Amino acid sequence: MATEILMPALSPTMEEGTLAKWLVKEGDKVKSGQIIAEIETDKATMEFEAVDEGTVARLLVAEGTAGVKVNTPIALIAGDGESTATVPVAPPGAGPVAVVSDQAQAMIVPPASMKPAMAIPDEAPDMGWPAGTPVKTMTVREALREAMAEEMRADANVFLMGEEVGEYQGAYKISQGLLDEFGTKRVIDTPITEHGFAGLAVGAAFGGLRPIVEFMTFNFSMQAIDHIINSAAKTLYMSGGQMGCPIVFRGPNGAAARVGAQHSQDYAAWYAHVPGLKVVMPYTAADAKGLLKTAIRDPNPVIFLENEILYGRSFEVPDLPDYTVPFGKARIARVGSDVTIVSFGIGMALALDAAEALSKDGISAEVIDLRTLRPLDYDTVISSVMKTNRCVTVEEGWPVGAIGNHLSATIMTRAFDYLDAPVLNCTGKDVPMPYAANLEKLALVTVAEVIAAVKSVCYR
Amino acid sequence: MATRKAPETSNISKDDLLAYYREMLLIRRFEEKAGQLYGMGLIGGFCHLYIGQEAVVVGLEAAAKTGDKRITSYRDHGHMLACGMDPKGVMAELTGRSGGYSRGKGGSMHMFSKEKHFYGGHGIVAAQVPLGAGLAFADKYLGNDNVTFTYFGDGAANQGQVYETYNMAELWMLPVIFVIENNQYAMGTSVKRSTKSTTLFGRGTAYGIPGEQVDGMDVLAVKAAGDKAVAHCRAGKGPYILEMMTYRYRGHSMSDPAKYRTREEVQKMRDEKDAIEHVRDLLLQAGHASDEDLKAIDRDIKERVNEAAEFSKESPEADLSELWTDIYA
Structure with a gap:
């Protein structure tokens, strides 16, 4: 009996991915540990290794296919002595493979519990922009990236710093492409040293810059909370209005999925407690973009709480050159x-x-x-x-x-x-x-x- | 009783020596006055006096140029006076009045002057260290050749964020001078009781940061070391560490029982190492000033300090509306 290779879950929140590339073809012999495919998740492109030895009997999902659900069979490996010819085309029990073209990727249907409300009540809800405004569909992730890129283009003193924001392209891909556009001076990979780089960024804000500090998750901001509160939030007051701190601390907040107690906590109430801070927690992509742009321009320290589960969700965003949302x-x-x-x-x-x-x-x-x-x-x-x-x-x-x-x-x-x-x-x-x-x-x-x-x- | 050792001959100019003398004396008289006002109940809360350590800030300010920045801990009055902030504004902040640098909302530990590039005044031990590196980061980003003097004590030197900062400062070659004011006691805990490191500047070696130990009671040695560190930073060679061996004559704050050291130890430092007496001897021996000249300087400084004290008493209390201002820019 041939072994099914299933679409793997490569991150805690991954539900589907793109089979970017096959590195083997039907009839190839594969060894355990051999890289057989490249799989793109919403966070990164990952190499996928074979676990079993054998011969590739069939590739069930063509390369370039997006929206492949986790646990969908993507290939069949025949063991030693098994004939690859006898392997059935559609393995028994496997449902139809979700095949979505690249172009349609933005329309991937979110899980039911995450669907935006589609039912239109008596009165139209407030979309947050005037009727007739052109809109485009984008993910929260893309909206955040666009907000940062637009503000960095507009103000040379805006820079991004954090763990893996540059060469890695962002632990959650929020900063993907920013290093290429803005270079190492403005997209700065830090050592793993939250207390230190948060303090350093606050100092840079005192010195006239406009830092965006990415915490890989807000759980790690606990290491830096002294600088967020004692150094950033209180200095304007303590200096009688002389020394402001224009800085944005942003990153995913709250529970992701199955990452346990130390990585699943909502800091909304913690930071909202503190005078001197502004605290933002968007839901839609339009708000993520418009509020982040406002946050970067704000002369005060802003806590910008994102959510990993929302990053991949799509919403309509006004297609305007400079869309902002007021606090x-x-x-x-x-x-x-x-x-x-x-x-x-x-x-x-x-x-x-x-x-x-x-x-x-x-x-x-x-x-x-x-x-x-x-x-x-x-x-x-x-x-x-x-x-x-x-x-x-x-x-x-x-x-x-x-x-x-x-x-x-x-x-x-x-x-x-x-x-x-x-x-x-x-x-x-x-x-x-x-x-x-x-x-x-x-x-x-x-x-x-x-x-x-x-x-x-x-x-x- | 111990006697002062003879001062070394020096080729430093008369004007420079007189300036150091004036500035150190201003700090000492100011701090003595602050101690008195505290005793009278005019200053509240914490009040950390800088008496004994004057040579450190005065020597380093002599090595700085306009545009250079400085940031320090809560023992900050000396740093503010040395960088040219107005004694009236500093004293009025100590008394919590509207004429203070923070209009009474900061107090002894939290004062700032954008004009003089003084970035505080920080009450959390060692928090100013990454903040100072951040100021240097901004200068490097903006492409100027300013340096930042980041002062902290031997107590702060055991905080983790100091070493997080060393790592980034050297990695990114930031123009920051880490000035460890080793006054030998972190509150009541002597250096020997808090670390087995024999030197504090030596810890920079782990991160590739050069440094040296300096006689922080000798303003000329401080100035020379400051020149060297500044040249290193301005040349784009990254951070530098100066460990200033100094001594505070007064308690940690105002309510210090002083059980952790002997009266004799303090008296010996005053007699043998006092930074102001050192410069006074140099001035007299070189014939740059007479006793009478120095007395005139003393009178002049006393008058400035008295004016500051008067101002700090006369200045009105903060307007009640100030409670709700400056929370957001």
Whole structure:
């Protein structure tokens, strides 16, 4: 019996990839450890080795094929003595191979739970740009890259520094191509030394530059948090307004998938606590681009919280030469009348999915994407709650000292008489992130929990 | 009682010597006055005096040119005076008044002057080290030939971020002079009780950074070492480490029980190594100044310090609206 070679998962969040190149052809003998293919993920191009010895009986997926799902059979290897001729063309049990052309790569369908809300409620939601603006579809990753490239072209004092941002092309490929365009002076690979390079970048900002510091993930910003808070956030105040710190700290935040407690944490509430910082957490590609451009131009230290799972998701982005999104302005992503769901970042995916499901039960949910946590657009939240009289907040972070807690208190203070039910906070569970797949799922906030919370505040 | 050793003959100019004398004396008198104001309750919180270490900043400032930057720890009054900041503005910041450099919002440990290229005043031990390297990074990026003097103490020298910074500074050949002010005590812990390293500058070797130990009580030796380090940095050869062997006469801050060293030890340093007395002897021996001339300088400086103290008392308290300003630019 021939052995199936399956499309491998080459990163914690990879669900599909491109079979970029076969390095063997049918009939070739392969040895264990031999590189047989190059596979491109959304993060990198990787070499794929054979595990078993034998002869390549069939290549089931042509090179250049994009959107090949993980675990799809891509080749058959016949063992010693097996005839390669007897191997069936379509292996039993294997479903049809997903074949998507290169051109269609941007249209790869995200998993169901990650789909943007497609149902159009009574009123059109705020897209964040005027109707009739030309748009293009791009991933959050491409949007972030475009934002940096545009700002680096516009201002010679903007530079990017971090681990693997240059020659490696970015641990998550956000900075892909920037080294080629801007050179080693402005795209700087650092040693693994977060405390040191964060401090150095803050000093460079004091000295007149506009650094963008990439943390490979925000988990590692814990090593640098003294400089982020004590050196960057407080200096303008301590200097009586003399010494500002225009700097952006950006990188993926929150849980990815199956990377355990030390690599899965949401820092939104941590940084939003600190006066002197601005804190941004976009959901869509348009906001990722427009807010990052605003962040780079801002004269203050900005914490820009991205999400690894969102990097590969596609959204419409205005096709404008200089698209920016102002800080402190929430976006009504879905208009509704029965309840207000407030979220930000990846929580928006859950909020929108919940709203869609609730609409089938006759509950009309208004969904607000905060976009920036500092400054926070209280007015949009309050006026929505005054209209719906109910509110549920959704975030991935822990429940104690959560953004939702703060919103609850604010709503209680400013709109107490409008509330028909207590505000409920949907958050991650109060535990370090477990590794086990089933436990991890349990630790994260879910669409079902959001739906249950909404039903509870609607007394349904 | 120990006696001072005879000063070495020197070919340094009269004007330079007089300038060093004035600047060191200004720092000492200013700090003595700050100590008094603290005792009167006019200065609050922490107040770290620089008395004893004056030769370090004065000698290094003599090696600097306009545009060079400096950054230091919380023991920062001397650095500010030496780079030309106004004693009135510094003292008024100590008293937390609106005439202070940070309009009263920074205090003793947090003052800045963009005009004089003084970048603080940092209260977290060793945080100024990567910040200083970052200032040097900016200068190199912008293509000028400025250097940054990054001061830190023997205590800070055991912080990890110092070595993260050494690594990057040499890797990227940054024009930064790391000045270790080894006053021999990190708060109450002597160098001997905190490390088995015999020298602190020698730790730069691991990263390829040259350095040397300098008599930090001798302003002429400090100036000479500063010239050498500055030339190294300006020539694009990367960072340089100067370990200044110095001594603080006063406590770590104002409430220091001083149980970790003897009165005799402090008195011996004052008698044998005092930086100001050293220059005074040089001036007198070379005939550059008479006793009467030096007394006139003393009077002049005392008057400047008294004016600063008066200003710091008269300056109004911060306007209450200041609570909410300067959080964002």
